[in-house]
Amino acid sequence: MIRFSQPKALAAAAGTRLGVSAYREVPQCDIDTFGELTGDRQWIHHDPERAADGPFGATVAHGMLSLSLVVPLLFSLFVVDGAALVLHKGLDRVRFWVPVPAGARLRLVADLVSVSIRPRGYVEATIAVALELADGPVACSARIRLLYREEERCTLATAS
Template identity: 40%
Template sequence: MDTTSLPVRPATAFDLVTLVGKEFGPTEWYEVTQERVNAFADATSDHQWIHVDEEKAAASPLGGTIAHGLFSLSLGPYLSSRLLAFDRFPHGLNYGYNKIRFPAPLPIGSRIRMRVNVVAADEVPGGIQVTTTQIVEREGSDRPVVVAESLTRVVAAS
């Protein structure tokens, strides 16, 4: 996908069904900075040293601070909306996750991007549930930093 173009914006239940089995992405690169991780630590009160203490983390086997796994996961809605947007439906919401894995650490100073695979689009009471696999990859790494099966519920247009 040309990441300079607009994301795919399905408008009907049929549009969603036709996306099953397709991959979108990758997104543009997103830089993970110490400032962003510190802000996340402040917002969640998770100040574990491996995330925020640059001096102590530098002496650890990881060689520096790393982002929280949940920081990486929290970027899912932002990054995935760059690829697949549900804004043409009356309403949509993040319904949750079935599976989440953090296969590799995310060192501060890294750049990440996302790919999205549409796994299913199923009718549910009041709308459609879209299941996607979100894969967050780190530049220069052969292992993803996040693999998450995400659930989005959208209200189908009448």
Template identity: 35%
Template sequence: MSPQEMAEKVGENIGTSEWAEMSQERINQFAEATGDKQFIHLDEEKAKMTPFGGTIAHGFLTLSMMPYLTANSDVPRLDGLKMAVNYGGNKTRFIAPVRSGKRIRAHWKLLEMVEKRPGQWQQTSEITMEIEGEDKPAFICEWISLYFV
């Protein structure tokens, strides 16, 4: 799809990812990589005594799953894409914890698609991270990506 065709989809839901499991192993690896070793992520016994009832994924781990979920989604790909980079976020709200062993998937709604200069497009999407079997999403964010075509 061309960037111009993508721009015509502003206001529409543009894709959903496959499900991905937030395993305890993945949570442990994230804790090791980031140094965030708070007990609610790693210690099952202590975590059982919290309102979460067990270990939960780091909010930033859940957020960092976006590139993987994007690659494993039906979000349209831009024709002639040379490079894509994360530009940042306008809003991110962590709404519900992702318990160890739960599955998540992302849903994208296109908010804006603007050509900033020839061959460089800025896309803003609302991403909702669904937790399988839960009423509330893990998070909702407004994410900005730059695409070079």
């Protein structure tokens, strides 16, 4: 795991790989739970018998379920000390390349693309992420934008 001493320290690492996460399984029970929470009960996600004869040969994870795994996998790769707040500013260039079958294992590859120092103690990081299946292909890719707020530092005034 990479540790940054403060949000501004990210700037020195722009253009480098943040790392590759451990694999995480996507079991059918997670797919079912995600479908219940979102109301997406499409048969390609929840009906193994019908999905076996469908276009993917098995049930597959919702694209948005796969995408939601980016954040916990990303934060397993690095930590930024001295941040009072981290906001997810958005996602750019999201692409779903191949389906994620139930039971598949995914890992995240993350590259710190750019870092911008913003007014009022904010630092914006753009990170290219790719969710890779254990057998090689990229299932999903995107650029995630994170906005860090530096902790305010108090200085003690000394009496003269």
